[in-house]
Amino acid sequence: MKLRSLSTFFVVYLVALSFIPLIHQTFIAQSTWLGYGLGAYAFQSPSYFVLFNDPYDGSSKPNIHVNPSFSPNERISLIEFSDWTSYVNGYNLFNDFNVSISTSAKSLGVTYTGHGLVIHKFVDVPTGDYVSVKIIASKEITAHIEMWKWVFTSVNGVTITTAPKPTMLPISQNIDLTFLDQASGVTGNGSVKMSRVPSQIEVWPFENGFNRITVDYINSEMEFVVSGSVVGNQQPFPTWNYADLPYVLPIVAIAAVSLYLLLVEKHGKENKARPRRSRS
Numbered sequence: 001m002k003l004r005s006l007s008t009f010f011v012v013y014l015v016a017l018s019f020i021p022l023i024h025q026t027f028i029a030q031s032t033w034l035g036y037g038l039g040a041y042a043f044q045s046p047s048y049f050v051l052f053n054d055p056y057d058g059s060s061k062p063n064i065h066v067n068p069s070f071s072p073n074e075r076i077s078l079i080e081f082s083d084w085t086s087y088v089n090g091y092n093l094f095n096d097f098n099v100s101i102s103t104s105a106k107s108l109g110v111t112y113t114g115h116g117l118v119i120h121k122f123v124d125v126p127t128g129d130y131v132s133v134k135i136i137a138s139k140e141i142t143a144h145i146e147m148w149k150w151v152f153t154s155v156n157g158v159t160i161t162t163a164p165k166p167t168m169l170p171i172s173q174n175i176d177l178t179f180l181d182q183a184s185g186v187t188g189n190g191s192v193k194m195s196r197v198p199s200q201i202e203v204w205p206f207e208n209g210f211n212r213i214t215v216d217y218i219n220s221e222m223e224f225v226v227s228g229s230v231v232g233n234q235q236p237f238p239t240w241n242y243a244d245l246p247y248v249l250p251i252v253a254i255a256a257v258s259l260y261l262l263l264v265e266k267h268g269k270e271n272k273a274r275p276r277r278s279r280s
Contacts, residue, residue: 017253031128033103041101041108045128049075052108052123055101058084058094059148061110062123064131066188068230076181077149078190078228081133085146085212088137091115117141130227134195140220147192151209154178160205169201175213181230190228196221 033043039055047067053060061083065075083093091097097112097119106126112119118138125131135143153159155177156169175192196219204212215224 031125032105033108035103039101041103043108043123043125045125047128048078048125048131050123050125050131052101052110055099058082061093061121062108062131062133064226064228066190066228066230068186074184076184076186076188076230078179078188079177079192079213079226080148081224082146082148085148087144088112088117088119088141089115090142093119130225132223132225134223135221137220140218142218143216143222145215145217145222145224147213147215148211149177149179150182150211151206152177152179152203152211152213153187153209155203155210155213156201158203160209163203163210164205166202166204169203171197171199171201173197175201175215177213180209186230188228188230190226193225195223195225198222 031043031045033041035041037054039053041052043050043052045067049065049067051060051063051065053063059080059082061081063080064078066078068074068076086093091114093112097114097117100111100113102109102111106124108123110121110123112121119141120134120136122134122136123131124134135145137143156172156175158167158169173194173196175194176189177191178187178189180187192213194215194217196217198215198217200214200216202214203210204214206212
């Protein structure tokens, strides 16, 4: 009786334990900023995965990913804001400012201080339909903001065929883009809508497309509203992604428990089938 109770406890405990990551991702980690390292945060919504990297890396500030409908756990980078190559009044955002980060459930705030400036960057996913990156300065600034992707196949209708060298685009508050994700081979489209008219938009060629979009503006406030979707074909064969781990663990646990129960049952039947020795 003790062995059976112990086996039942082991089975229930192992299966319950395997569901913890899935429960966390489904009910807790959805639509909230979670810290996973020094200054590193992630936000997961049904449509987007937003990564904000640690203070020692000037990229991914933030990196906005699309979750494809055909593979919800496959994260495909849409566009990445880089502090490493962005400047305000000639000062590099990554190297020349003191940075502090704070989060609430729905908003991540970054404060840059130095050189007589206080600059706030807010990253929000307010409805799940888009991602907002808002920059607010204590006074009017001359900003140079760089957004990266390998690769944009077109930006506002311009392709590398028509713009083989760094090219300034006509001034607009909207940036419409198509892209190819080299890691997965799928294509997609997106848009960046700006709250103010920029002074300059430039694209930079890289291999079969553009790897940078740079936006210059003079103002104390600018909001970039980013949205996108994947329109490429599903990959013919599934590929492993660590985002699948919460779904795989319960399957592995149930398989292991089933095998354990079969072995216990087989062992029990063998013991019952053995003739008992009579005592002399």
